[in-house]
Amino acid sequence: MSAEKDLARAAWLNEADTKSVMEALVSGGGTARFVGGCVRNALLGENVVDIDIATTEPPERTQALLEAKGIKVVPTGIAHGTVTAVTPSRHFEITTLRVDVATDGRRADVAFTGDWLEDAKRRDFTINALYCDADGTLHDPLGGRDDLKARRIRFIGDAHRRIREDYLRILRFFRFHAWYGKGEPDAESLRACAEEREGLRQLSGERVRDELMKIAKADAAGAAFRQMAASGILAIVLPEASRLDRFEKLVAIEAEQLFVADADPVLRLGAMLDLDEAGVKALAERLRLSNKDRDRLTAMLTDRTKIVCYLSMREVRRALYLMGRDLFKDRVSLGWAEDRPGHNTFQWRALLAMADSWQKPELPLTGDMIKAAGVPEGPEIGRVRKEVEEWWVDSDFIDDEFSIIERLKAVVQATVY
Ligand code: ATP
C-alpha cells in the first residue's frame, strides 16, 4: 500500500476535530501540514496520540483563525511560534514555520519563515521531518521515508553541530532509536552523541527526566541504556543507574511474561537503582520528580518485607495488608527481576495476579465498640484498636466477630485505666 493511502486512512486524520482545525488554519489563505510523530507513526501503522501541525501563518493569526471557528486556543509557546488548539478529542500543537537563528545548547531564538525546507532542516532527525497534507499527501524533503523504512535514525545535517544547538538531541537520539530503530544505532551519530556528552550537564532536570522516562518505556530500553552507559552518557545524566542488569531483566520479563502494553517508567527506573532514602531524595531533586514518584521509589527500594516467590497465601495476604497493593507489586516485580531468568515464572506471576484480585479486609471494630468495652475517649482508643488489629492480621483476618470482641476484652483487661 502506498504511503498516501496509509496516511489518508489514518483514523486521527479523519476525525471531525482534526478536520475543523485544519480547515480553520487554511481559512486565511495559508497552508498547514501535519508533521512529526503523527506522520511518522501513521506510516509505521503505530498509535498516534499528539498531533503536531506546521503552518505558514504567524502565531497570532493562527490563534485568531482558530478562535474565529470557535476552537479553544492556549498560547503555549507563542514566542517560539507554538499555540495549542484544544478540542474535545485531542490537543493539536501548531507551530509556525521557523528557523533557529541563535542557539545556546538549550533553547533557540527563532525567526518565522514561509520556507518549508528551512522548517524541515531545523528539525532533529529525518524521520521527524515528514509532513502530510489534510488529504494524506506526503511531503518528504529530506529522505525521511527511506530512513523510516530502514528504521534508521539519522540527524539532519552535521550531527555535532545539531547536538551543540540543543544537547537534548543526544537523549532524543536514543529515544527514537529505542522506539523506531532497528539493529545497532548509526555509528557516526552515536560517536557524535558520545563526544558531545558533556553538554548534557546544562540541560534542565525536567527535560532530562522526560526523555529518560520515554527511553525507559521503550521495548528496546535495555539496549538503549546499555549504549548510553557504554558511551559515557549515562554517567552524566543518571550516574545512580548501578543496576542495569536488573533493569534489563525486568524489561525482558515484561515483554515475555506479562505482555505489558504500557510499561511503567517509574518501576523501570527503580529497577536501575540501588539507593537509600537520601539517595532517592537527591535524585528526585535533580530530576524534579513528583513527590508521588519520589515516595514510590523510596518505598520500593527501602522496604524490607520478605518477598520471595514461594510466599504462602497467608503471607501474601499479610504482606498486601501491611504494604498496600502498589508497593507489594513493585517489590514482587523487582524480586522477579533479581531471580534467575526463566525461573519460578509461574510463582512470580501468581503473586502479581493475587495482588490484582486482592480486596483489602476491614477490621470490624468501631470506636463505639471499643468504648463500650470500657476504654476512655482519646488516644487509648487508637492504641487498643492497633493492638487488636495486629492480632487480627496474625490470625489471617479472622472474620468471626465473637473472637474479635473476645480479643478486645482481653486487651482491655490487660490495661489498667
Ligand atoms: P512523540 O510526540 O511521539 O514523542 P514527536 O516526533 O512528535 O514524537 P515531539 O517532541 O512532539 O516529537 O516534537 C514534534 C516535532 O518537533 C519532532 O518530530 C521534531 O520534528 C521537532 N522537534 C521536537 N523537539 C526537537 C528538538 N529538540 N530539536 C529539533 N527538532 C525537534
Ligand code: MG
Ligand atoms: Mg509529538
